[in-house]
Amino acid sequence: MTESSHDERIELLTYAEVVEVKGFVGNFDVIIRKKPRYVDPLKCTGCGLCSEKCPTKTPNEWDLEMGMRKAIYKPFAQAVPNVPVIDPEHCRFFTSGKCKVCQKLCPAGAIDYEQKEERVQKKFGAIIVATGFAQFDPKVYGEYGGGRFKNVITGLHLERMLDPSGPTGGHVIRPSDQKEPKDVVFIQCVGSRDESKGVPYCSRICCMYTAKQAILLKDHYPNSQSYIFYIDIRAGGKNYEEFVRKAQREYGAIYIRGRVSRIFEKGEKLIVRGADTLIGKQVEVEADLVVLATAAVPQPDAIGLAKLLNIAHDSYGFYSEAHPKLQPVESLTKGIFLAGSCQFPKDIPDAVATSGTAAIRACGILSLDELILDPRIAAVNPDLCSGCLNCLEVCPFEAIEKTEVNGRVVARVIPTLCQGCGNCAATCRTQAASVQGFSEKQICSQIASIFQEMKKEKLFELSEQ
Amino acid sequence: MSFLNSEEIHSFRNRILSLSGEDALRCTQCGKCSGGCPISPEMDQQPNQVLRLIQINDRQAVLSSSTIWLCASCRTCSVRCPEEIEIAKIMDVLRKLAVEEKFSLAEKQVVKFNEIFLDTVRKRGRVHELELMMRYNLAVHQPFKDAHLGPRMLARGKLGILGQKVKELSQVGEIFEKSKRFFKP
Numbered sequence: 046m047t048e049s050s051h052d053e054r055i056e057l058l059t060y061a062e063v064v065e066v067k068g069f070v071g072n073f074d075v076i077i078r079k080k081p082r083y084v085d086p087l088k089c090t091g092c093g094l095c096s097e098k099c100p101t102k103t104p105n106e107w108d109l110e111m112g113m114r115k116a117i118y119k120p121f122a123q124a125v126p127n128v129p130v131i132d133p134e135h136c137r138f139f140t141s142g143k144c145k146v147c148q149k150l151c152p153a154g155a156i157d158y159e160q161k162e163e164r165v166q167k168k169f170g171a172i173i174v175a176t177g178f179a180q181f182d183p184k185v186y187g188e189y190g191g192g193r194f195k196n197v198i199t200g201l202h203l204e205r206m207l208d209p210s211g212p213t214g215g216h217v218i219r220p221s222d223q224k225e226p227k228d229v230v231f232i233q234c235v236g237s238r239d240e241s242k243g244v245p246y247c248s249r250i251c252c253m254y255t256a257k258q259a260i261l262l263k264d265h266y267p268n269s270q271s272y273i274f275y276i277d278i279r280a281g282g283k284n285y286e287e288f289v290r291k292a293q294r295e296y297g298a299i300y301i302r303g304r305v306s307r308i309f310e311k312g313e314k315l316i317v318r319g320a321d322t323l324i325g326k327q328v329e330v331e332a333d334l335v336v337l338a339t340a341a342v343p344q345p346d347a348i349g350l351a352k353l354l355n356i357a358h359d360s361y362g363f364y365s366e367a368h369p370k371l372q373p374v375e376s377l378t379k380g381i382f383l384a385g386s387c388q389f390p391k392d393i394p395d396a397v398a399t400s401g402t403a404a405i406r407a408c409g410i411l412s413l414d415e416l417i418l419d420p421r422i423a424a425v426n427p428d429l430c431s432g433c434l435n436c437l438e439v440c441p442f443e444a445i446e447k448t449e450v451n452g453r454v455v456a457r458v459i460p461t462l463c464q465g466c467g468n469c470a471a472t473c474r475t476q477a478a479s480v481q482g483f484s485e486k487q488i489c490s491q492i493a494s495i496f497q498e499m500k501k502e503k504l505f506e507l508s509e510q
Numbered sequence: 511m512s513f514l515n516s517e518e519i520h521s522f523r524n525r526i527l528s529l530s531g532e533d534a535l536r537c538t539q540c541g542k543c544s545g546g547c548p549i550s551p552e553m554d555q556q557p558n559q560v561l562r563l564i565q566i567n568d569r570q571a572v573l574s575s576s577t578i579w580l581c582a583s584c585r586t587c588s589v590r591c592p593e594e595i596e597i598a599k600i601m602d603v604l605r606k607l608a609v610e611e612k613f614s615l616a617e618k619q620v621v622k623f624n625e626i627f628l629d630t631v632r633k634r635g636r637v638h639e640l641e642l643m644m645r646y647n648l649a650v651h652q653p654f655k656d657a658h659l660g661p662r663m664l665a666r667g668k669l670g671i672l673g674q675k676v677k678e679l680s681q682v683g684e685i686f687e688k689s690k691r692f693f694k695p
Contacts, residue, residue: 188546188590234540238538238540238592239592240592240593240594241591241592241593241594242592243592276538276539276540276541302541303540303541303542303544303545303558304540304541304542304545304592305542305545306542306543306544306545306546306547306586306590307545307546318545318546319541319542319545320541320542320543320544320545320550320556320558321541322539322540322541322544322556322558322559325544325555325556325559326550326551326556327544327545327547327550327551327556
């Protein structure tokens, strides 16, 4: 990210949102809303004095509300650009009209409370969607405390605690009493592979990050002991199986094959009750900390963005690829590509691989002066078209536009958008719309000649009528 | 050791599917049912193992297990099952099949208790604890089992000597008639 901010051929539009996309491959018209950050990025030097002196504190979203941040803040240490933003919902100046401490102290005079939202319109040749995923909310699991137990956390909480610049400075603690945990239970498939409360698919990343966290925890507290409840260990990938074995053999993580059925508090400890299906018995673990490996789910606004971009998504809200094997990063809309976990949960190597592929596919479009199109697309014969525009409504790619020929309203196909699905041809009442090479006449004569062949070979007896 | 492969590998699963509407093949063996079962330490087969045995067509092991009789039908397993299998319902069907197909029943006392319980309900429309306990104790040849609890419970009004009857006893009879469709001993 830092590297791309230094490249003059790359323009970064951070703290901005796409509000409208029009046009087609090679020619997208995009309207972008730039949110006001109330800090002039050209003047700001990133010294951080404003955040240090800001009097308002509020829970830090980046640390999953485990720590606090100021009202003028950088979301995380490596944020690009190295410029803070004011959160007007909590800033004392925006809420009560007084304060202006940051403005008084800023040595560069970069604070500007008057900044307004900006809308810019730009043209682009290709779009890459890389909006990532969100975390499943484990509150629906009443048997795991439903959010009542402070010491039942998610893998992401632990990840933030393990970060040296995180809310606990890299120390893993029990949220209830800030003490070091000794026995830590990890529960896999919380929300994943659960048709009744979660999602039916496997989130793919949890087996590996849990093994990693168990290793890091042992490194951090050599006296600690991890217990991992799992259904299956899915460690497919280069060196993945070896890594899980390492967690078991070298770091002594105890893997228990069974799903946890209940957690309850007993004094300061948590009692985790589940089954070890390999011995066919119920087991209990007295734990200091329980870490839930929650499912990876689509971003909450993923479907809204799909509608905005006019790309297809599946029933969960992950974006659909044009072909699961041969076109894994292309969306069904030409010129729009998918990278990373907005398509399906991916681990880091897969996310990097799809991003690289999507980038090079986009370059493939941008490097051409002229695009080569598939000839099997629809066309409307304006002489036959009655102008009912039913085709316009059934087209899933918005590839049909209204136009006028000799003062008459007719439909016209935009060749770059058309994918040749044939919906318009099937809908057209006057047979004006047809997929090129597949007109009704051509299809009928094909059928007729097949019957002739069959008749010759006596496979089929054509009746006289 | 027995070979798994047979033409009829799905027959037991299909029988249970047709009787209960629950498909044991949905089970992914996650073990959440066994993890939460309050009686699982007493069972010879864990609930997830029962489902596995159905999947591999082992009638003998399932129908002669103690599990089906010890199951209290508390439905913790059904509620927690990520595949939404009504395991308690499967247990019901298994009990029915075990009796129907004259398997040697693992927990004969439970079966006896159930029969006596239903008989008192059939007669009165509600259970008469004193009669139930006395008949059960006689049936299992332990006439004074738990008898020391009797006087104290009587004193506190927890046991009625004569027992009570519901008003519309004929309707209870109808319920039993209807249930015969499901249960033929």
